Amino acid sequence: MEQLRESIGGMTSEKSTAPIVFHRRIIGGGIHDGDEVIDYQYWIRDLPVHFIHTKESAIEATDGVWDMPMQIAMFDGVLTGSTTTAAEAVIHGMPTFLISKAERGFLDELESRSPDLLFRWRSTSSDGFDRTTHDWIEAMQRDRRTSQIRKDSLAFFERELGPVA
Numbered sequence: 001m002e003q004l005r006e007s008i009g010g011m012t013s014e015k016s017t018a019p020i021v022f023h024r025r026i027i028g029g030g031i032h033d034g035d036e037v038i039d040y041q042y043w044i045r046d047l048p049v050h051f052i053h054t055k056e057s058a059i060e061a062t063d064g065v066w067d068m069p070m071q072i073a074m075f076d077g078v079l080t081g082s083t084t085t086a087a088e089a090v091i092h093g094m095p096t097f098l099i100s101k102a103e104r105g106f107l108d109e110l111e112s113r114s115p116d117l118l119f120r121w122r123s124t125s126s127d128g129f130d131r132t133t134h135d136w137i138e139a140m141q142r143d144r145r146t147s148q149i150r151k152d153s154l155a156f157f158e159r160e161l162g163p164v165a
Contacts, residue, residue, distance in 0.1 A: 018048050018049050018050050019049045019050070019075075019076035019137065019140040019141065019144065020050050020076050021049045021050065021051050021052065021075060021076060021078065021079050021140075022054070022071065022074075022075040022077070022078045022079075022080075022089075023044075023051040023052065023053045023054065023078075024054050024078070024079075024080040024081075024082055024085045025041075025053065025054070025080075025081060026081035026082050026100075035101065036081075036100050036101045036102040037081055037101075038081065038099050038100060038121070038122075038123075038124055040081070040099045040121075040126075043129055044079065044133075047133060047137070048137065049076075049077075049137065051079070072085075072088060072089050072092055072094055073092050073094070075094065076094075076095070076140045076143070077089075077094055077095040077096065077097070077136065077137075077140040077143075078094050078095070078096045078097070079096075079097045079099070079136075080096070080097075080098060080099070081098070081099050081100045082098075082100075083098065083100060083102045083104055086098035086100075086107070086118065087106060087107065087110060090110050090114050090117045090118045091110075093143075094117065095116075095117055095119070095136055095139035095140045095143055096117060096118050096119065096136075097119045097120075097121070097132070097133070098118065098119070098120045098121070099120075099121045100122065101122050101124075103122075107120070116139055119135060119136040119139070120132075
């Protein structure tokens with residue numbers, strides 16, 4: 001994660017510690033997309049995160065779609081309009097914000113099993129959006145602290161007991 005953070009040009013000091021988010025935007029045109037896509041671009045412009053943006057067509061035009069689960073795991077969180085991307089991210093333990101009117105049984109199941117990882121917004125209105133966004137950002141920060149605790153614990157044991165492998 002630190003390498004990713006260092007490689008991002010133009011990070012301001014306030015954003016240098018901000019969560020780095022994989023953002024996959026749905027452009028529409030799929031079987032289900034017509035009534036499910038929400039235009040949220042203006043809602044997320046000023047969020048205190050650093051986005052790495054991709055469009056669905058950019059990934060699907062290459063073999064990158066098969067690498068996506070590994071790529072997702074490199075970030076602090078995921079924001080998407082794609083139900084598939086959201087499900088993959090949650091399964092990998094990533095705090096995920098799905099902005100879509102899509103209703104799928106597997107999403108309901110993931111949400112009930114991992115309410116601290118899957119945050120859903122289903123409305124075309126932004127009223128109340130900030131609360132859900134806040135909860136998602138807190139989840140990313142909490143998970144990052146947990147990762148740091150694990151790293152600190154590993155360093156302690158390696159100092160006391162020698163290399164752990």
